[in-house]
Amino acid sequence: MRGWKPAPHVLLLLPAFIVLAAVVIVPLLLSLYSSFTPFRLTRPDSIYTFIGFRNYERLFSDWDFWVAFGRTVLLLTFALNLEMVLGLILALLVEKATRGQRILRTIMMFPMMFSPILVGFQFKFMFNDNIGVVNNALQSLGLTDQAIPWLIDGRLAFISILTAEIWSSTAVFAIFILAGLMAMPREPLEAAKVDGCTPWQSFRYVTWPFVMPFAYIAMTIRSLDIARAYDIVKIMTDGGPAGRTEILWTLIARTAYSDARMGLANAMSYIAILLSILFTVIFFRQLAKARQQIGAEW
Amino acid sequence: MATVSLNNLVKKYGNLEVVHSINLDVADREFIALVGPSGCGKSTSLRMIAGLEDITGGKIRIGDRVVNDLPPRQRNISMVFQSYALYPHMSVAENMGFSLKIAGRPQSEIDAAVAEAARTLSLEELLERRPSQLSGGQRQRVAMGRAIVRKPDVFLFDEPLSNLDAKLRMQMRTEIKKLHAQVQSTVIYVTHDQVEAMTLSDRIVIMRDGHIEQVGTPEEVFQRPATRFVAGFIGSPTMNLREAEIADGKMVFANGDALPIPPQFRDKVSAGGKVVFGIRPDDVFPAGHGIHSGDATDVHTVDVPVSITEPLGNETLVFAEFAGDDWIARMLNPKALHPGDRVDLSFDLSQAHLFSADTEKTLRS
Numbered sequence: 001m002r003g004w005k006p007a008p009h010v011l012l013l014l015p016a017f018i019v020l021a022a023v024v025i026v027p028l029l030l031s032l033y034s035s036f037t038p039f040r041l042t043r044p045d046s047i048y049t050f051i052g053f054r055n056y057e058r059l060f061s062d063w064d065f066w067v068a069f070g071r072t073v074l075l076l077t078f079a080l081n082l083e084m085v086l087g088l089i090l091a092l093l094v095e096k097a098t099r100g101q102r103i104l105r106t107i108m109m110f111p112m113m114f115s116p117i118l119v120g121f122q123f124k125f126m127f128n129d130n131i132g133v134v135n136n137a138l139q140s141l142g143l144t145d146q147a148i149p150w151l152i153d154g155r156l157a158f159i160s161i162l163t164a165e166i167w168s169s170t171a172v173f174a175i176f177i178l179a180g181l182m183a184m185p186r187e188p189l190e191a192a193k194v195d196g197c198t199p200w201q202s203f204r205y206v207t208w209p210f211v212m213p214f215a216y217i218a219m220t221i222r223s224l225d226i227a228r229a230y231d232i233v234k235i236m237t238d239g240g241p242a243g244r245t246e247i248l249w250t251l252i253a254r255t256a257y258s259d260a261r262m263g264l265a266n267a268m269s270y271i272a273i274l275l276s277i278l279f280t281v282i283f284f285r286q287l288a289k290a291r292q293q294i295g296a297e298w
Numbered sequence: 299m300a301t302v303s304l305n306n307l308v309k310k311y312g313n314l315e316v317v318h319s320i321n322l323d324v325a326d327r328e329f330i331a332l333v334g335p336s337g338c339g340k341s342t343s344l345r346m347i348a349g350l351e352d353i354t355g356g357k358i359r360i361g362d363r364v365v366n367d368l369p370p371r372q373r374n375i376s377m378v379f380q381s382y383a384l385y386p387h388m389s390v391a392e393n394m395g396f397s398l399k400i401a402g403r404p405q406s407e408i409d410a411a412v413a414e415a416a417r418t419l420s421l422e423e424l425l426e427r428r429p430s431q432l433s434g435g436q437r438q439r440v441a442m443g444r445a446i447v448r449k450p451d452v453f454l455f456d457e458p459l460s461n462l463d464a465k466l467r468m469q470m471r472t473e474i475k476k477l478h479a480q481v482q483s484t485v486i487y488v489t490h491d492q493v494e495a496m497t498l499s500d501r502i503v504i505m506r507d508g509h510i511e512q513v514g515t516p517e518e519v520f521q522r523p524a525t526r527f528v529a530g531f532i533g534s535p536t537m538n539l540r541e542a543e544i545a546d547g548k549m550v551f552a553n554g555d556a557l558p559i560p561p562q563f564r565d566k567v568s569a570g571g572k573v574v575f576g577i578r579p580d581d582v583f584p585a586g587h588g589i590h591s592g593d594a595t596d597v598h599t600v601d602v603p604v605s606i607t608e609p610l611g612n613e614t615l616v617f618a619e620f621a622g623d624d625w626i627a628r629m630l631n632p633k634a635l636h637p638g639d640r641v642d643l644s645f646d647l648s649q650a651h652l653f654s655a656d657t658e659k660t661l662r663s
Contacts (some may be wrong), residue, residue, distance in 0.1 A: 187383030191352050195397035195444070196371040205396070209387040293387040293428075 017285045039263035041256075046263070055267035064243065067270060068251040069275070075158070075227045075247060076279070079165050080219055085171025086166065087218070088211075095181045109175065111168045120235025127151050127236075144172070154244030157237050161245060164232050169225065171199035173218045180214030181207070209293060216287040223279040227272070248272045300334040300361055300451035300484045301326050302347065308355035309342050309508075317326050318508045319356065328539055329478050329485045331495035334505035334531070341456055343505075344488045347376050348454050350447050356637060373452075376445035382437045384444070385427040388411055391416075391425040393410035394443045415443040417474070418480065435466045439662060442474070455487040459494060471497060496520070526658040529576045529651055537576045538625045541655055544571045558598055560647040565659055572655035581649040582627040584616060585642040589630070595649040604639045618643050 006014075035055055039047040059065050094104045095247050111119070127150035138144045150160045184207065192202045230249040233239065239246035239254065252272065256265035302324040308433060309317035317339040324330050332340040345351040347358055349370035357428070365373050376397075384393050392399075394415055416422045419439045429437055434514050439544045445453055458474075459467045470572035475498055476556040478485055489495055492651050496516045504511045504519060504527075512524040523529035529537045542549035544567045548556040560565060560661040567573060580588070585592040592595045618641060627643060635641065652661040 051349075185381070187379050187381045188350075188385050191377065191379060191383040191385070191394075191444075193349055193350065193370040194375060194377045196400045197450070198371070201400055206385060209385075239518075 032270065034263050035266035035270055037263045039261075039266075041260040041262050054238075055264050056271075058264070059267055059271065064246070065251065067243075068246045068248050069271070070226065071158070071246065072229070072248040072272075073275070075162065075165070075229065076223060078162055079169075079226050080222055082162070083166055083170045083173050083221065083222060084215055086170045086217070087175075088177055090170065090174040091177035091181055091211075094178055105175075105178070109171050112171050114168065116168060116231040117235055119164055119168045120232040123160065123167070124151065124230075124236045125242075127160045127163075152236055152241055157241075157245045161233055161236055164227065164236065165226065169222060170233070172222055173215065176214040176218035177211050180211035184210050209290070213287055213290040216283050216290055220280055220283040220287065223283060224276055227276040227279060248275075301359070302442065302452055302486065303359045303483060304343070304347075304356065307343065307346065307353065307355035307358065307417060309339070309346060309351065309614070310354040315354075316508050317346075320505075320508075320510050322503060322510065322513065324484055324486060327482050328485055328501065329487065329499045330501050331487045331489060331499035332503045332505060333489055333492055333495040334511075336490060337507075338505040340488045340490075340503075340505050344454055344456055344486060347452070348375055348485060348534075349373050368374035374448075375447045375454055376443050376448050376450040377454040378438075378458045380460050382429070382461075383410045384437060384440055386429055388428070389425065390421060390427050390429070390432070391442075392441050393429065393440055394421075394447050396444065396577040397448045398562040400520050411447045412443075415447045415495050418446065419443050424574075426524045434462050435470060438462060438470060439473070442477065446477070449481075450483065453481075453483050453485045455485065455489075457489055458487075459489070459491070474498060474558065478622060483490075492534070496532070502532075504531060506531075522660070522662060523576075523651060524660055526574050526576070529653065533578055535626050535628075537578050537651070538582065539574055539576045539625065540621060540625075542573055542575050544569055544573060549575055553622035555600075557600075557645060558647060560650040560652060561596055562648065563650075563652045566661040566663070567652065573661065574653040574655050574658070576653065577645060577647075577649065579615065579626040581627040582625055583627050583644055583646075584627065584629050584635075585644045586639070587629040587631055587633070588627075588644060590644070590646040590648070591602040591649060597605035597644050597646050599642050599644045601640055604635050604637055604641055606637055607635050616641070 011015075035049060036052060037047050037049055038051055038055075073281065088110060094101060094108060094288050097104055114122075122159050124135050129135055129149050129152065131146040132150065134150065135144075135147055138148065150156050188210075189202055192206045197205065203286055229247060230253065233245060233247055233250050239247040239250035248268070249272070252268045255261050255268065300323075304320055304322045306319045306321060307317060308315065310318050316337075320339075320343065321536045322330075322466070332343060333370075334340050342351060344513060346353050347360075349365065349368060353366050360373055360375070380588075385396065388396065391412050395412045398408045398411060413422075416425055418443060421436070421439055421443055424432065424436060424440075425516055429440065432440065438461075441458070455474075459470050462470060471494060487495070487498060499516065501513060501515055502519050506527050512519055514522070514524075514526045519528055519532050523537075524531060526539060530539055534543050540551060542551050542557075544550075544559065546569075547559060549559055550556045581590075582588075600620060602618045602620045605617045605619050607617070612630075612632075614629045614635070616627040616635060618627055619625075620643065625643070630637075653659060654661055
């Protein structure tokens with residue numbers, strides 16, 4: 001070994017590389033490899049059987065998988081759009097407050113302080129068809145005399161999950177958009193007024209382009225969040241009844257741990273990750289474009 | 299027709315009154331400058347005319363309409379802001395055409411109007427750029443372009459040149475003057491820079507603490523300042539202003555030094571009266587190094603020591619001690635003077651001003 005002396009920068013970076021390799025790269029490669037095997041947790045030997053793309057081929061014709069995939073995309077689309085609209089409204093309202101704005105901002109963040117598991121339990125109780133407050137309220141108001149099966153009917157269960165998701169995370173959008181509104185210079189808005197804009201036109205042509213990059217940051221964060229959504233759904237419906245609210249990660253977790261088919265589950269994960277990457281790329285592109293548009297210096 | 303008239307205009311923030319019942323009539327196509335130190339209410343008044351601030355009391359008329367309750371968009375005005383206030387996400391052309399787009403004009407008309415404004419302001423090369431890609435002077439020109447594209451009744455300028463460096467400011471000053479000659483609109487121009495106000499405007503409104511001190515042409519406010527404040531505010535270097543008491547037909551300063559009473563004020567003062575004597579540095583000069591405009595008998599000369607000098611090349615500002623204080627004198631055809639040297643300092647009293655020490659108003663009738 002005498003005479004071999006790595007350059008200082010290699011030496012300094014080596015620990016980081018070793019740690020990264022141990023906790024990220026090796027597991028990643030291992031899971032990628034296992035997606036090419038019929039690996040079952042109950043039969044450890046099966047990890048040595050290489051079956052090529054058979055898992056992937058099978059997934060491509062697996063209707064349940066694609067339904068879960070589509071449902072995840074649907075959840076993502078609805079949740080992101082609704083959260084953005086609601087977050088925007090919330091931010092605009094809070095920004096208007098001249099007094100107590102700090103308290104409002106803090107209150108606005110309360111839902112984010114709860115664990116998604118607890119949010120799941122809370123909404124599961126609220127949407128319960130027998131004892132839930134939602135049905136109770138609807139019946140007391142005389143809007144219905146039936147016990148609406150919120151968590152049993154597939155479509156209603158989707159709406160219930162969406163509601164829980166939106167309740168817990170709209171604040172992310174509100175906070176980012178509020179930050180944008182507060183960083184926004186006043187003068188272009190005044191110029192717009194003088195230029196003849198109605199309040200709506202001022203918003204449409206001046207305010208919105210300015211806060212758009214902030215909304216895109218929130219969107220990127222939330223799209224990753226929802227693409228890996230698991231806990232709220234697991235608690236509220238566990239993908240059921242009969243797979244009617246199954247989303248990607250509840251399906252993957254079931255395949256991996258209940259059915260013990262780790263190889264197949266890993267193949268699903270890799271497809272799911274592609275989805276996340278896709279959304280991230282889209283939003284980052286939009287963000288870059290929007291930033292360039294407003295000539296942002298950050 | 300676009301006259302602007304302010305009638306007993308008042309602005310209050312809570313209990314704090316910042317504009318105290320001001321009156322002003324601006325003629326059609328007039329270039330009028332509101333000038334005064336920070337916090338004098340000039341920008342607030344302008345923003346009330348624009349409709350960006352509520353009016354607490356009084357009336358604003360543009361043309362023959364009372365606009366008090368009209369939103370800015372219905373007042374047919376344009377405004378150029380100190381910070382330019384361009385729309386960062388729009389190109390130069392879009393910025394300039396925005397008001398027409400909002401008004402729903404056809405694209406061909408917008409393009410034509412933008413092209414014309416761009417030609418007037420030499421912005422043709424920059425139409426596709428974004429504001430972030432422009433220099434300060436260019437941004438200012440775009441802001442002006444945006445204002446002229448609308449062909450408004452009234453242009454409002456809110457300290458448009460304050461963010462530019464000195465050289466660019468002079469250039470843009472000339473451009474604004476040319477622009478006004480071309481577009482022939484009424485202009486109300488707010489500035490704290492008296493040079494801008496003097497060079498650009500037909501009339502100047504000097505404001506202080508929410509009051510109007512004087513309205514007049516640049517010559518009037520310079521030559522016949524109505525108050526002590528105007529005298530001190532207009533002119534550079536500032537006017538020498540000293541308190542004195544009338545005694546034995548002279549003005550006696552605090553330390554006992556005295557000057558004759560300026561001839562034009564002799565019958566305006568009486569013994570024991572307290573006055574403020576004002577004389578511009580142009581009218582105080584080392585003997586033989588200045589120009590007196592009136593009768594030579596009105597020039598009074600005293601022998602005084604020099605404190606410091608500020609040579610400017612073609613002239614030198616001399617600070618000379620008289621009546622216990624330094625007076626600024628302007629020396630033409632300067633010769634070298636050193637602190638401690640003695641000079642014969644001439645006061646051209648025919649050009650001097652006297653103000654009442656109580657009311658601070660001019661004693662000139």
